[in-house]
Amino acid sequence: MSHASPPVRRLADWDHDRLSRLAAEHGTPLYVLDLDRVAANYERFASAFPDAHVMYAAKAHTGHAVLSKLLETGADIECAAWGELQRAIDAGADPDTLQYTAVNPPDRDLDYAVDLAEDHPGLTITGGARDTFDRLEARGYDGRVAIRINPGIGTGHHEKVATGKDAKFGIPYDEVPGLADEIGERFDLVGIHAHAGSGVLHDDLDDHCRAIAKVAEMGRTVEQSHDLAFVDFGGGFGVPYREDEDPLDMQVVGERVSEAVGDLDAQVKLEPGRYVVADAECILTEVNTVKETPAATVVGVDASLATLIRPAMFGSYHPIRNVSAPDRGAEPVSVGGPCCTSADVFCTDRPVARPEREDLLAIGNAGAYGYELANQFHSQPRPAEVAIEDDDARVVRERETLADVTRVER
Structure with a gap:
């Protein structure tokens, strides 16, 4: 019976090869729902x-x-x-x-x-x-x-x-x-x-x-x-x-x-x-910037508080894992997105397998109030969502375009 499955799913339990393939096929940021x-x-x-x-x-x-x-x-x-x-x-x-x-x-x-x-x-x-x-x-x-x-x-x-x-x-x-x-x-x-x-x-x-x-x-x-x-x-x-x-x-x-x-x-x-949906979904995001500063190593990604607002809204902790190189040596980093606000940060000084440009990161426990609170700040189209079921994966929510963002304007 499926209710005998482990009581929590950690980011390490996701199939990293499959996540990498989904990101390559559908782009990032991307919601992946199991x-x-x-x-x-x-x-x-x-x-x-x-x-x-x-x-x-x-x-x-x-x-x-x-x-x-x-x-x-x-x-x-x-x-x-x-x-x-x-x-x-x-x-x-x-x-x-x-x-x-x-x-x-x-x-x-x-x-x-x-x-x-x-x-x-x-x-x-x-x-x-x-x-x-x-x-x-x-x-x-x-x-x-x-x-x-x-x-x-x-x-x-x-x-x-x-x-x-x-x-x-x-x-x-x-x-x-x-x-x-x-x-x-x-x-x-x-x-x-x-x-x-x-x-x-x-x-x-x-x-x-x-x-x-x-x-x-x-x-x-x-x-x-x-x-x-x-x-x-x-x-x-x-x-x-x-x-x-x-x-x-x-x-x-x-x-x-x-x-x-x-x-x-x-x-x-x-x-x-x-309880039903939180650990059933993660977000995939690509590293685009790695900046060394006296205060912190800043890692920029293409996900933002428009993708997942819970850290900015509630101060919520979401696990982060380097899907591309999970075994690379961990370093304390601050991970943030492209929004012009200091609130657009997913973690501060957290040990993560050292990210490099074009690495794929996963943000865990995104199923509850993740896509529900996604928004279009900075005119960012909302991401696609791919669902995994049995051995199949399918797009269940198309990636928005800028035309979708502006469609209701007059």
Whole structure:
């Protein structure tokens, strides 16, 4: 079974010869996606929670190839915007199985979801503000809803993803029982939802389980007066980005989460995103400049913060490996791209097998929020994406041209 695959895939585990061939054929920067790894990660996660309903959080990677592979593997899809709903449907999802988690939803998003629910009443809309429910009612909607609650406990790799204690997300905990009674009279209240944070590893697991226990307790409170179909604990389970970090033992995590949840009549839902896709994708980039300075050896590459913005946005660590010469002696280098900002740096003074001009470097763990956050800063067309599946490789996203960048201008 594929869920028996190693719990983390390091950059050294990729086939370097194949990566070199893909870069030569398709150019750089290039996203390389392993769809078999996506499926294996999902199956490993689902096997740790055999009694839960596991939904993939599409926002981590909304590519058609990823969604199609996960639907084929047996996943349902959770969406955070109307475009994700449409892309899930385009990939083959049954709209009646979708869950839409509305966060400060624009009118367009709510209009789309309400129209979709007219023909597909199985769609569930999750609201995290009283306004959202009022706006749904104003549109004539009275279907399936869930209440997103704020447990007051945030976890994860960065304060910007610790959603469980951010007032932007969810109804304040103490207000939920009263709101549930009100919502139950206006809609079909089917669930309670929460999300504590993102990138949770072993050091964060205690806090994460405290948040889960708090959400479960609210689920039991609401169950006393409402017939809930589910309590959704979100996702947030991380992968080790640094080489010295250990991966989660998902069987242990499953036991810890089950213990934190305790007894619930409603079904447990979980929404992994990052865990499923992060280590299933890397970025290939070519060295174009090596500059020795008194402060650092600067290595310039053709990828940039337009290709992968997470280091600039979150200070995120992504492993880097010299694919062309992995055994060359390592030297501390700073690797950055062609953007005219000091934020365009992938690492600073990090030991890497000494890069030379035209070497191919790989940047790891790019599958979660990598291409999703890619942009066109400096009029850089976004890169191509190649998917590996079984023994085949195919382009699943064409490299943009400058004409693509300027097409919508008038």
